[in-house]
Amino acid sequence: MPRNALYASTVLVLAVIAAVVSFAKGNWYGVVWVLMAAVASNIAWYHLRKDRIARRAAAAPAEQR
Secondary structure, three states: OOHHHHHHHHHHHHHHHHHHHHHHOOOOOHHHHHHHHHHHHHHHHHHHHHHHHHHHHHHHHHHHO
């Protein structure tokens, strides 16, 4: 797993926990945490997909030989 994807996943989990705690206390600032979780999720998926494509591209020339 790429390091940036790991960091983004960590931020995602922490943001979701913060949103749950915030909403449980009746605070509407949880909306900001939900938005942060959405951004972190997109960053994690981007880096995972980018890594997967790079691995396939690196393996492709070896298969053509």
